[in-house]
Amino acid sequence: MRKLLQIMPGVFMQVRLQSIILLLTAYITRGYSQQIPYSSAIPNTNFYYQMVDTIVRQGLRNAGSPADIWVENYAQSLFSSFGLQSITTQSIPIQSWQVNSCNLKVTSNSGTQTLSIFPQLFVDWSDTLTGSFIRFDSTTALNSVTGKIVIVNYKLDPFAPAAFQPNVVYTYDPDNNINNTIHPQPIPHRSNAAGAIISQILSHQPKAVICVLNNFYNTDKLWGLYSRTDSIYDIPCFWMSRNNWQLLNTALNNDPNSTLSVQFNTQDNPVNTKNVYGILPGNSSQYIVFNSHHDGQFYGATEDAAGISLVAAQAKYWSQVPQSQRPYNMVFLWDAAHLKQSVGSEFFVDNTPSIINQTLLCFTIETPSLEGRVLNGNLIILNRPEPRWFYTSDTLSLRSSLYQFVQQEDLRRTYVAPPTLNGPSPIGDSHAFYDAGIPIVAHLSTPVWYMAAADSTDKLDTASMNKITRTVIRMIWNMPNITGIPSFEEKGLKIFPNPSNTFVTIQGLKPDFKGTFRIINLAGIEMKQGNIGSSDAEVIQTSLLPKGMYLLILTNKSGSNIAVNRLIKN
Numbered sequence: 359m360r361k362l363l364q365i366m367p368g369v370f371m372q373v374r375l376q377s378i379i380l381l382l383t384a385y386i387t388r389g390y391s392q393q394i395p396y397s398s399a400i401p402n403t404n405f406y407y408q409m410v411d412t413i414v415r416q417g418l419r420n421a422g423s424p425a426d427i428w429v430e431n432y433a434q435s436l437f438s439s440f441g442l443q444s445i446t447t448q449s450i451p452i453q454s455w456q457v458n459s460c461n462l463k464v465t466s467n468s469g470t471q472t473l474s475i476f477p478q479l480f481v482d483w484s485d486t487l488t489g490s491f492i493r494f495d496s497t498t499a500l501n502s503v504t505g506k507i508v509i510v511n512y513k514l515d516p517f518a519p520a521a522f523q524p525n526v527v528y529t530y531d532p533d534n535n536i537n538n539t540i541h542p543q544p545i546p547h548r549s550n551a552a553g554a555i556i557s558q559i560l561s562h563q564p565k566a567v568i569c570v571l572n573n574f575y576n577t578d579k580l581w582g583l584y585s586r587t588d589s590i591y592d593i594p595c596f597w598m599s600r601n602n603w604q605l606l607n608t609a610l611n612n613d614p615n616s617t618l619s620v621q622f623n624t625q626d627n628p629v630n631t632k633n634v635y636g637i638l639p640g641n642s643s644q645y646i647v648f649n650s651h652h653d654g655q656f657y658g659a660t661e662d663a664a665g666i667s668l669v670a671a672q673a674k675y676w677s678q679v680p681q682s683q684r685p686y687n688m689v690f691l692w693d694a695a696h697l698k699q700s701v702g703s704e705f706f707v708d709n710t711p712s713i714i715n716q717t718l719l720c721f722t723i724e725t726p727s728l729e730g731r732v733l734n735g736n737l738i739i740l741n742r743p744e745p746r747w748f749y750t751s752d753t754l755s756l757r758s759s760l761y762q763f764v765q766q767e768d769l770r771r772t773y774v775a776p777p778t779l780n781g782p783s784p785i786g787d788s789h790a791f792y793d794a795g796i797p798i799v800a801h802l803s804t805p806v807w808y809m810a811a812a813d814s815t816d817k818l819d820t821a822s823m824n825k826i827t828r829t830v831i832r833m834i835w836n837m838p839n840i841t842g843i844p845s846f847e848e849k850g851l852k853i854f855p856n857p858s859n860t861f862v863t864i865q866g867l868k869p870d871f872k873g874t875f876r877i878i879n880l881a882g883i884e885m886k887q888g889n890i891g892s893s894d895a896e897v898i899q900t901s902l903l904p905k906g907m908y909l910l911i912l913t914n915k916s917g918s919n920i921a922v923n924r925l926i927k928n
Contacts, residue, residue, distance in 0.1 A: 422629025442636030
C-alpha cells in the first residue's frame with residue numbers, strides 16, 4: 359500500500375499533464391476550426407465561374423476598349439447591388455495599345471501563302487514591309503541581317519517555382535509536388551538570354567524580326583506590360599507560332615529565293631480608363647482595401663477577371679455583416695491600367711489620401727489558376743492549382759496568421775513570401791500600396807498562359823478561389839479589435855514622422871490631457887506602453903520596435919480609448 363502511495367503522485371502528475379495537453383490540444387484545434395461568422399454569406403464556387411465567364415464574353419479588355427468600359431459599368435452596378443456606399447470612379451488618361459490586323463505573306467515558286475503572326479508590344483504603326491529573309495542561328499554573322507526580315511528562334515526561359523523556395527517564409531505543399539512544376543515563362547521581356555540576342559540583331563538594322571515560339575504552346579498571341587513611357591520599336595518585331603513556323607520553314611526550304619511581306623496595323627491611342635471603388639463602413643476609423651485590376655488584353659479569365667471576382671466575393675460577404683459588427687471600413691477597388699504597369703493602383707494611392715492615410719492593410723488578390731504544361735506544342739491543363747505566392751509584409755504575426763489559415767483551408771501549393779522576393783517592391787497591383795508603407799497580402803500565380811491567348815474560363819481554379827476568400831475573411835476576423843475608436847484625424851491630432859525611424863511626435867493634445875499610449879502589432883500584442891500628456895508635442899521613442907506596421911492607441915485617465923492611428927516603423 360505504501361509503495362502504491364509512493365507511485366501515485368507520479369501517476370497523478372502524469373495524468374494531470376496528459377489532461378492539460380488534451381485541453382490545450384482541444385483549445386488549439388477549436389481555434390483553428392472555429393466557424394467564420396456569417397459563413398452562409400460566403401459565395402459558392404459557381405459565383406466565381408459565372409462572373410468571370412460573363413466578363414470574358416465581352417471580349418478583349420484592353421484599357422479604354424468597349425469591353426473594358428462595360429466592365430467598369432458592371433462594377434458600379436454590382437457594387438450598388440451589394441449595398442456599397444460612395445461608389446466612385448477615377449478617370450485616368452493613358453495610351454492604350456491594340457492590334458487590328460497582322461499577317462505574313464510568303465511568295466515562292468509555288469505561289470503565295472498567308473500565315474498569322476502577332477506584333478510585339480510597342481509596334482505602333484501600320485505598314486507593309488517586303489524583302490528577303492535570313493534564318494538566324496548561332497552561326498549567323500550579325501552584319502548579315504541588315505535590311506532583311508530576320509527569323510529567329512525565341513526560347514522562353516523555363517519557369518520553376520521551386521527555385522524561389524529558399525527565399526520564401528513558409529511553404530504549404532503537403533503533396534510535395536511544387537518541384538514538379540516547370541513550364542516556359544510567358545513573360546518574354548524578362549527572358550534575358552533570348553532578349554539579348556534580339557537586341558543584338560536590332561542593333562544591326564534589320565527590316566523586321568520574326569520571333570518563333572518553338573518551346574511554347576502553339577500560339578502567336580503573346581502580350582506583355584505596356585511601356586510606361588509609350589516608347590515604340592524603330593524596327594517592328596513579331597511573334598510566330600511553332601506550327602506556322604513549320605509551314606514557313608517548309609516553304610523556304612522549297613524555294614530559298616522566297617520573299618516575305620509583313621502586313622500589320624496597330625494603334626497606340628489616347629484613352630480614358632477608370633478605377634471603380636465602393637466602401638462598406640465599419641465600426642472603426644481604419645480601412646482595409648481589397649483590389650485587383652479589371653483590364654485584360656488576353657481575354658484574362660485568370661489575369662484578371664478571376665481577381666476582380668475575388669474582390670467582389672469579399673464585397674458580397676462583408677455587405678451581409680452588420681455595420682456594427684464589421685471590424686473595419688472596407689474599400690473594394692477594381693483598378694485600371696494594370697497593363698500600363700499598374701497605373702490605376704498608383705493613381706488610387708496618390709489621389710485618395712483620406713482613405714490611404716487610414717489604411718491598415720491591403721489585400722491584392724490576383725490570378726488564381728489551374729496549372730498548365732506544354733507538351734510538343736500542345737497545352738495540357740492539370741487538375742491542380744498553379745503554385746501561388748502570397749507576398750506578405752513582415753509586420754509581426756501577419757505572415758504566421760496567413761499561414762495558419764492557409765493550412766486550415768488546405769490551400770495547397772502555396773508560398774508565403776516577402777514582398778521583396780522579386781525586387782525592391784512586389785510585382786502586380788500591390789506595389790503602390792507597399793511603397794506607400796501599407797502592409798500587404800498579395801496573391802499571385804504565373805501559369806503558362808499568363809499574358810497569352812489561352813487564358814480562358816476553363817483554366818479557373820474555382821475551388822482555390824473559394825479557399826482564398828475564406829482565408830482572407832479569417833485573417834480579418836482575427837486581427838486586433840479596435841472597433842469604435844476614432845482616428846487621430848477625427849480627434850484633431852497629428853502624428854509625425856510616420857513612417858518613423860527613432861521617434862514619433864503627437865501634436866494637438868489639450869494642455870490638461872493625462873493618459874497613456876499603447877503600441878500594438880497586428881496580432882493585438884502590446885509592444886510598448888507609457889504615460890502621455892505632459893505637453894502639446896508629445897514624443898514617443900520607437901527605435902527599439904521591429905520594422906513593421908503597428909497601431910498607436912491613446913487612452914484617457916479613466917481608461918477609455920480615445921484615438922487610434924496607423925504607425926509604420928522603418
